[in-house]
Amino acid sequence: MQLSVRRFQGEDGERFSILVDDSGMPLYYPALYVTAEMRGASLSINTINSALSAVKAMYAWQAYYSLDLESRFKRSELIHAHEIHSLRDFMQRPLANMAPVAETVVPIKGRSKRVAKDNQYNRMSVIASYVGFLAGRLYPVTATSAKEISALVAQIKANRPRIGDKTDSDRSDIHLDDSILDAVESILQPGSESNPVADIGLQYRNGLMFTILRLTGMRRGELLNLKIEDFDFGSNTLKVVRRADSAGDPRTYQPLAKTRERTFPLIQELMDRIQEYIYNYRNKVPGARKHGYLFVVHRPGKTVGWPISNSSFGKFVEMLSGLADEFSGLHAHALRHHWNYVFSKSCEGKAWSSEKEQKLRSYLMGWSETSGTANTYNKRHVKEAAGKAAIGLQKKHLGKTSDDR
Incomplete structure (x- = not known):
């Protein structure tokens, strides 16, 4: 059977x-x-x-x-x-x-x-x-x-396997450099000769999806769950909303927002790009006005105008990761890790307490302040800072030894 x-x-x-x-x-x-x-x-x-x-x-x-x-x-x-x-x-x-x-x-x-x-x-x-x-x-x-x-x-x-703390070769070590992400965004730039798709509407959509993931660190389910109504173009903010079992979503495998609802500020340039995609491309796709989801299927077919499915988004990321060898580690969650690394770097020199940094990070990522998840995503930066401190101590010691000779 x-x-x-x-x-x-x-x-x-x-x-x-x-x-x-x-x-x-x-x-x-x-x-x-x-x-x-x-x-x-x-x-x-x-x-x-x-x-x-x-x-x-x-x-x-x-x-x-x-x-x-x-x-x-x-x-x-x-x-x-x-x-x-x-x-x-x-x-x-x-x-x-x-x-x-x-x-x-x-x-x-x-x-x-x-x-x-x-x-x-x-x-x-x-x-x-x-x-x-x-x-x-x-x-x-x-x-x-x-x-x-x-x-x-x-x-x-x-009889379940024992799952202890991961070793140093955990996910926090698999990271993306800004140069790689910059190269991807350059390829996805609408009008770029290197863009893997020809349709200009698809170019705007794909580039916007990648940029939002990079600049907000949201999950793929949250990205595919975004509606136009979630954007406040007056205050330049984006609201991440949980919409389980939405009747207006035609996708059987509905993307879900796993984390807490929150409001994320966006810069004017990004808000302008979102508006440009909506009015110049998205709203001209047949069937797209029947629902409010931001990112839709552009290619002709029975699902044209539908919100993008998880599988379609997966194919998009797979296409990007196959464009060059250095893009092989590219996936939506890697961008989430990268956002947290960049956030940690930006907190340096601000004289914030670790509690304040963790509180801000937890809010922007949609985590409970007591979950401990913020520490997991901060691992790469902590390791890097610890490594610098260790190198500093070694140099200081060797300097003393040289002076004594």
Whole structure:
């Protein structure tokens, strides 16, 4: 049985995600789990979709080892320790490699690929929760059943990979230089001979998307969620708004703003460019006036005038990263890291306390002041400053040694 996660949109704009079999029928208990445990907790559609992918992986594990947890729980049987170990090992595989092995020989190399540890951790966490939910409804109630189910859930969680602090080769070290970003913006400049697209409207749109990401550090979901009404052209500000389950958004995979709502000041030059794109190009695209989303599909087709999808934006970034070898590390989140690095540099010499700097950064990025995320994005600058301090101490020491000779 081939399972798939299907997303659809209700008449009121609400997004749904369900696990269906190869005939398109929803699986009963995963659907009940999503309704009772996840939607009831007001979790986002992306979180639900990710959880269903983990449940799908669990069903693939059952099929691989010819297990049926629903039948087993009804017979008052739980999962054995060795089976949990096999579940742990199975969750290290990519979804594409979870089908039962065919008669043909599969190369060892092809079967050695593993998903990242954080992905394994999330899968096992969801499966532990789902198994507890399923056993709680199917396992016969006895004086000890609740403790037995709780112990099973704890045992599954205990088999999650350990995720400690990342080493020095973490994401903060993968950064973009201003010279690279300047080169990209030069290529994207409307009218540039190096511009990878010919349509002038697309040139304005693409250049504007890149510039906004670079100058605000917002996430791609926030960028694709922007509406014209979010811009106050009188006060030169941009408001980042959360719009989950927007009825006016035709995209089934709706981009979402994960962070807090906030108001971001913009310079006059950027506001002028936004207005120019809206009035001279965007509003002339068929269907674009049916909604207020800023960035739309320009190419003719059934989705012309629609807001840009996540996949289309991904193709745009992929195109940019392929223009030159030095652009290979280019992606939306790298621009977010770069914005935070530039912000840290701009705070130097301002005599601000670390608390004030963290408070300002957290607001502009949409983070809670107590989340600690600001420190994560400040890592590269801290490492750089620490390195300079260390070099300064070494030079000072060697200077003393030279004087003593």
